[in-house]
Amino acid sequence: MELASITLYKTLVMVILALAGVMSYKTGIVDEEINKKLSDLVLTLFTPILLFTSFQKEFTPSLLSGLGVSVVLSVLSFMVIWCICKIVVRKQNQDYAAVEHVAIMYSNCGFIGIPMAQGIFGADGVFYMTAYVALANFLLWSHGIIVMSGKMDVKSLKKVFTSPTIIAIIFGVLCFFLQIRMPAIIEEPLEMIANMNTPMAMMVAGINIAQADLKHTFKKARLYWLSFVKLIVMPMVLIGLFYFLPVDNVIKTVMILASSCPVGVTGSLFALRYGKDAVYASELFAMSTLLSIITVPFMMLFC
Template identity: 75%
Template sequence: MELAGMTMYKTLVMTILALVGVFCYHKKIVDQEMNKKLSELVLSLFTPVLLFTSFQKDFSKELVTGLMISVLLSAIAFFLIWCICKWVVRKLDKDYAVVELVALMYSNCGFIGIPMAQGIFGAEGVFYMTAYVAMANFLLWSHGVIVMSGKSDIKSLKKVFTSPTIISIILGIICFVAQIRVPQIIEEPMEMIANMNTPMAMMVAGINIAQADLKQVFCHYRLYWLSFVKLIVMPFALVGVFYFIPVSQLVKTIVILATACPAGVTGSLFALRYEKDSVYAAEIFAMTTIISIVTVPFSMLFC
């Protein structure tokens, strides 16, 4: 109950930040082009710095074990998610079907999951979240691209290993294992930059929601079914499976939290790039993001 209450509090705080983004978009303080730049700033600077700084801690076998468990549980989570997706989405010859598959499989663990982990569990939560984020990025730029494009794209695989997120995680792990600590004069500004991740990420999410036609979104009944699967079925399936795995409760909670996040905005970007139904992708993002305000704290009740 305490975890659920804390999650609800953090969710409301982040909702207010998202509403600031909605306000800024409607008041024309920011537009679509500026939002793309802000999104790139979060993905290329704020989040990577946050991930790297989460590894700036004293080496311990407990943390290494927890990270390895996080990798294993993340793999189990994505396999289970894939199985559920195969049950829900069956006609991949349709543009809308591939959009649904990518939206259901890949949550907004970067923009929402990381800030939530940071707000609720601090640096240790972000530390364990890195395993899920790394696996999500790898699968998104490999499986996700193949599904959306209908063919293998080698260039996308290269992006996996050259993305700022993956590079920051690799460097962070190296520094953690070798116990390389950045000087205080560098660490302090890095922590300041890392602290900007949550407000900026949520404002970008709010701007994205503001661009959707919410009247049309709430009249699209299949979106309610997809939201139910994404936000209730998937995390609770993990709760059931993880119940029988005797490992750290914190690590299990982090993976469930990442899975309980709404659909990622990357699905909309991929739909635009590969000429799929980008409007539908944006609608799934908006609907799941709004409903997750209630469902994420609810899922934490059972962790």
């Protein structure tokens, strides 16, 4: 119950930050073009630095084993999620199936999961979340592209290993193993930049929601069903599966938190790029993001 209460409190904080983004868009302070640049700033600067600084820890066997367990649980999570996705979209038109598959398989673990993990568990939460985020990025730019385009895109595969997120994790892991610590004059500004990740990420999420036609979105029954699968069914299946594993509860909870996050905004960008229904993808993002205000604390209650 305490974890659920903490999560609810942190969720409400996130909501207020997102509302600041909504108001910024509605009052004309920012527009779609500015929001895209803000989104790029989060993805290419704030989040990578946050991930890197999470590895600036003293090396201990328990942290190393915890990171290994996180990798294994992340792989297991995506295997289960992939199976559920195949069942849910199997009767859909091919184009809509592609949009739905990518949307409900890849959560917003970067924009929302990392800030939540940081808010609830601190640096350790981000440390363990990196495994899920790294695997999600790798699969999104490989499997996600194949699903959306219907073919292998070699250029996109190269982006996996050159993305700031993956580079930050690789350097972070190396520094962790070699115990390379940043001097205070560098560490302090890095931490200050890392602390900007949560407010900026949530404001971007709010701006994205503000751009959606919510009245039209709330009339689509299919969106409720997909949000239910994404936000309730998938995490509950993983909770049942992880319950029997002799693993640290913090690690298991971080994995559940990552899978409980709403649909990622990248699905909309992919849909636009590959000629799929980008509006539908944005509606999935908006619906699941709004409902996650209730469902994420609910999932933490079961953890």
